[in-house]
Amino acid sequence: xxxxxxxxxxxxxxxxxxxxxxxxxxxxxxxxxxxxxxxxxxxxxxxxxxxxxxxxxxxxxxxxxxxxxxxxxxxxxxxxxxxxxxxxxxxxxxxxxxxxxxxxxxxxxxxxxxxxxxxxxxxxxxxxxxxxxxxxxxxxxxxxxxxxxxxxxxxxxxxxxxxxxxxxxxxxxxxxxxxxxxxxxxxxxxxxxxxxxxxxxxxxxxxxxxxxxxxxxxxxxxxxxxxxxxxxxxxxxxxxxxxxxxxxxxxxxxxxxxxxxxxxxxxxxxxxxxxxxxxxxxxxxxxxxxxxxxxxxxxxxxxxxxxxxxxx
Amino acid sequence: xxxxxxxxxxxxxxxxxxxxxxxxxxxxxxxxxxxxxxxxxxxxxxxxxxxxxxxxxxxxxxxxxxxxxxxxxxxxxxxxxxxxxxxxxxxxxxxxxxxxxxxxxxxxxxxxxxxxxxxxxxxxxxxxxxxxxxxxxxxxxxxxxxxxxxxxxxxxxxxxxxxxxxxxxxxxxxxxxxxxxxxxxxxxxxxxxxxxxxxxxxxxxxxxxxxxxxxxxxxxxxxxxxxxxxxxxxxxxxxxxxxxxxxxxxxxxxxxxxxxxxxxxxxxxxxxxxxxxxxxxxxxxxxxxxxxxxxxxxxxxxxxxxxxxxxxxxx
Amino acid sequence: xxxxxxxxxxxxxxxxxxxxxxxxxxxxxxxxxxxxxxxxxxxxxxxxxxxxxxxxxxxxxx
Numbered sequence: 289x290x291x292x293x294x295x296x297x298x299x300x301x302x303x304x305x306x307x308x309x310x311x312x313x314x315x316x317x318x319x320x321x322x323x324x325x326x327x328x329x330x331x332x333x334x335x336x337x338x339x340x341x342x343x344x345x346x347x348x349x350x351x352x353x354x355x356x357x358x359x360x361x362x363x364x365x366x367x368x369x370x371x372x373x374x375x376x377x378x379x380x381x382x383x384x385x386x387x388x389x390x391x392x393x394x395x396x397x398x399x400x401x402x403x404x405x406x407x408x409x410x411x412x413x414x415x416x417x418x419x420x421x422x423x424x425x426x427x428x429x430x431x432x433x434x435x436x437x438x439x440x441x442x443x444x445x446x447x448x449x450x451x452x453x454x455x456x457x458x459x460x461x462x463x464x465x466x467x468x469x470x471x472x473x474x475x476x477x478x479x480x481x482x483x484x485x486x487x488x489x490x491x492x493x494x495x496x497x498x499x500x501x502x503x504x505x506x507x508x509x510x511x512x513x514x515x516x517x518x519x520x521x522x523x524x525x526x527x528x529x530x531x532x533x534x535x536x537x538x539x540x541x542x543x544x545x546x547x548x549x550x551x552x553x554x555x556x557x558x559x560x561x562x563x564x565x566x567x568x569x570x571x572x573x574x575x576x577x578x579x580x581x582x583x584x585x586x587x588x589x590x591x592x593x594x595x596x597x598x599x600x
Numbered sequence: 601x602x603x604x605x606x607x608x609x610x611x612x613x614x615x616x617x618x619x620x621x622x623x624x625x626x627x628x629x630x631x632x633x634x635x636x637x638x639x640x641x642x643x644x645x646x647x648x649x650x651x652x653x654x655x656x657x658x659x660x661x662x663x664x665x666x667x668x669x670x671x672x673x674x675x676x677x678x679x680x681x682x683x684x685x686x687x688x689x690x691x692x693x694x695x696x697x698x699x700x701x702x703x704x705x706x707x708x709x710x711x712x713x714x715x716x717x718x719x720x721x722x723x724x725x726x727x728x729x730x731x732x733x734x735x736x737x738x739x740x741x742x743x744x745x746x747x748x749x750x751x752x753x754x755x756x757x758x759x760x761x762x763x764x765x766x767x768x769x770x771x772x773x774x775x776x777x778x779x780x781x782x783x784x785x786x787x788x789x790x791x792x793x794x795x796x797x798x799x800x801x802x803x804x805x806x807x808x809x810x811x812x813x814x815x816x817x818x819x820x821x822x823x824x825x826x827x828x829x830x831x832x833x834x835x836x837x838x839x840x841x842x843x844x845x846x847x848x849x850x851x852x853x854x855x856x857x858x859x860x861x862x863x864x865x866x867x868x869x870x871x872x873x874x875x876x877x878x879x880x881x882x883x884x885x886x887x888x889x890x891x892x893x894x895x896x897x898x899x900x901x902x903x904x905x906x907x908x909x910x911x912x913x914x915x
Numbered sequence: 916x917x918x919x920x921x922x923x924x925x926x927x928x929x930x931x932x933x934x935x936x937x938x939x940x941x942x943x944x945x946x947x948x949x950x951x952x953x954x955x956x957x958x959x960x961x962x963x964x965x966x967x968x969x970x971x972x973x974x975x976x977x
């Protein structure tokens with residue numbers, strides 16, 4: 289290895305590594321704490337001093353997925369032996385399971401709205417980005433700026449007229465309404481990112497395809513789309529994460545049928561005070577997929593984070 | 601350029617093939633491709649925007665659909681812009697903005713600078729540091745209320761452990777003097793990685809040859825830092841500051857879940873205040889004027905942002 | 916500095932964009948400053964002027 293004057297020395301690297309590691313550990317601690325809390329019993333969760341060693345239990349998860357009612361000793365005796373493991377956990381605290389909770393519904397809503405809006409957004413966004421990248425669109429720069437600025441608007445301010453419009457159209461608190469809304473919000477980012485990716489594909493490929501007798505449209509989906517696949521995939525992840533995390537529109541425009549998980553999780557309350565393990569369990573189930581996504585796809589994600597400004 | 605090369609290709613091919621190549625004209629395809637997006641944005645963004653502007657000149661209230669809607673001119677704007685409470689929420693937003701930007705720029709830049717030393721395993725640590733910004737702010741805000749609990753919370757325990765104060769003697773969310781810092785800490789925890797990533801991109805865009813040349817001129821490391829590193833990263837830093845500035849100007853989800861604007865209205869940022877006017881007091885016309893003011897501010901900042909973005913892209 | 920004034924006189928984009936950005940920045944500062952309610956009241960007019968100016972001058976030649 290050749291020696292360069294600009295290479296950091298071993299000691300410098302060592303100091304840098306220590307400081308960054310320290311920061312990373314502090315950063316990850318709250319997340320690990322929440323995951324840990326989801327496996328605690330309610331009394332362990334509120335113990336002082338905070339417990340780092342505890343017997344793990346699935347009580348939080350059982351409480352998250354069920355609604356329970358308190359039962360007296362006699363009632364419990366008449367019921368006989370608990371038949372399932374979750375019955376056993378609940379009865380230990382003197383409760384019986386009354387039914388499933390709303391959490392699975394809300395979680396499903398998050399999945400439907402998240403994936404629905406992502407697919408729609410990618411289809412519309414790829415087409416628009418291709419047109420912006422390859423053709424002379426009148427007022428192109430103004431349109432692009434306009435498209436970008438719509439995403440920057442404060443959601444609460446946007447929600448006022450959307451609320452009125454959706455009420456007129458009967459779209460309030462529906463999956464279709466939320467999918468359309470999230471698509472519109474994400475479209476700007478998608479077009480902006482995808483245009484960058486498509487700009488990078490050499491135009492000669494399409495010209496060759498056109499000479500081979502493809503129509504423009506065939507050239508688009510047989511040549512450009514496969515080339516842009518990595519870009520499309522990472523854009524899709526961004527749209528998905530946004531829709532998954534979104535709270536302001538969800539809390540203002542949905543209340544029942546189409547409510548997603550972010551407005552729901554904070555409303556989880558136990559019997560007598562907040563049921564922290566259940567809240568932590570909800571947060572864990574909701575956040576862990578994103579964490580795994582981030583770690584697995586870090587190369588693609590980190591690239592697109594600043595609207596493609598960071599691209600090298 | 602594209603047109604000419606296709607024209608050339610068209611001229612070089614027999615007429616029968618040429619017709620097939622052409623199919624739809626480029627212009628038609630361009631419109632077919634752009635139209636659905638533009639239509640959706642018109643329907644979900646522009647139309648509501650125009651509606652908001654129109655409502656902002658009326659006394660319309662959603663909860664009184666049968667009341668007569670009157671045109672009130674600039675009255676809503678005047679009452680928003682002379683309202684001392686709104687001015688106070690703007691100041692609360694300013695405090696939040698300044699504190700988070702200063703902290704995030706300092707910590708974010710330092711981290712990027714350290715990571716750029718390219719020690720072994722820097723990839724892994726970068727990914728871990730980035731994790732918080734990928735998560736749902738509302739859910740994050742909610743679980744930080746747990747970490748901030750006076751006695752049982754991890755944060756209070758850690759502070760107590762490090763400084764020797766009693767962890768149950770202070771409440772980050774309940775104390776009026778601490779609540780503004782509670783939201784600053786969580787926002788910094790969450791968004792420092794963003795500033796870090798942009799700074800890192802800036803640092804990595806500096807060619808090594810510049811440092812080598814400086815080394816030949818016997819410039820000290822300190823001098824190199826101030827005359828090469830900082831000026832070269834500055835455009836990127838500007839970008840990060842503008843972007844985070846716009847984001848935090850409209851901050852809603854995280855703070856709503858964390859403090860709900862309290863105690864009192866100490867942490868009531870603009871968006872939270874607007875939500876109260878629009879969706880709790882249902883003063884729609886008034887809230888629309890308020891919203892238009894925020895729109896114009898963000899639109900103005902966004903145009904500066906795009907200008908800065910283009911400058912960075914030209915590098 | 917003379918370049919800047921020349922730019923303004925010849926309707927060049929760069930110089931005018933600078934003026935518009937400065938107006939927007941001033942408007943935002945006025946909106947959030949803690950000193951005078953009057954500044955807060957007039958902030959919107961300033962920001963709006965800056966923004967409209969920005970949209971217009973971004974169509975000037977480079």
